[in-house]
Amino acid sequence: MAGKYEKFDVSRIEVLPLEQREHDLDLSIIKEMVPSDTVREPFAAVARNMVEAKARGAANVFMMGAHAIRSGIQPYLIDLMERGYISCLALNGAGIIHDYEFALIGQTTESVARYIRDGRFGLWRETGALNDVINEAAKRGEGLGECVGRHILESGLPHEDISLLAAGYRLGVPVTVHIGIGYDIIHQHPNFDGAASGRCSHTDFLYYARVLQSLQGGTVSSFGTAVMGPEVFLKALSMVRNAARQRGEAVDDFTTMVCDLKELPETYRTEASKSDPNYYFRPWKTMLVRTVEGKGGSWYVRETHANAFPELWTAIGRAERGE
Structure with a gap:
């Protein structure tokens, strides 16, 4: 039975090749791993917690918006994954787009102001091919980040070495992707299947919640995600605490850190x-x-991604050495 209202006909959409798009970012933004000259107390404290959490087998969870990928901090994150300091990396839907485009062509990001004028914004053939990958993955029960990471590795994309999704798949670190339908440019494409993408993202949500079951004594760090990060964390934590309570256990002692650009008062706790x-x-x-x-603690740092990740990475190295 069809719905009551008339739908937009997606077959009328013209999808163009990526070679016709002007890209705002290229590989020149990817940063070399250089230690930060200074380390502020919030980063030092969280780094100590992360080192202790890793030693005891507790989770260290990172959540971030897609702008972090656009700041070129991928080498720092991949290094932390390889060293076992990230138990799960949670992204929004735009995260897979920037990560995939970088891996595919070494470029990403378009001018919304330029392309929205005539309806070309977001409608690029190679990026939309992600929908085909996701549609097949849904049949296999894979997560959204999992299937894109696998695809980047198996396809041997030219710049897979800077892909967070590929690194996560290679290392067995869940990179989970939490979408809202209509948020991301691939949702505009004729080959988008909302049921398939929703199923894969739900699988990622369950992967994410499973990691949070090991959060006692661990850390959660949030970078530039004002809606997805806190909302997904809130719901998954409630699920985990519900299951723990029935076993007579608790998930109530962990550290959180938020890095963002908003000014908060010193009384942010x-x-x-x-x-x-x-x-x-x-x-x-x-x-x-x-x-x-209760038992947990929190830190807020007002900082850009380009500065926050090197500082945290440096702080973790110092904490490892007991400095």
């Missing part, structure tokens, strides 16, 4: 009042207060 617009900044109330009430 106390929730803002509902009359304060900052109350609606989810990372504050969710990551820094509500989920760590």
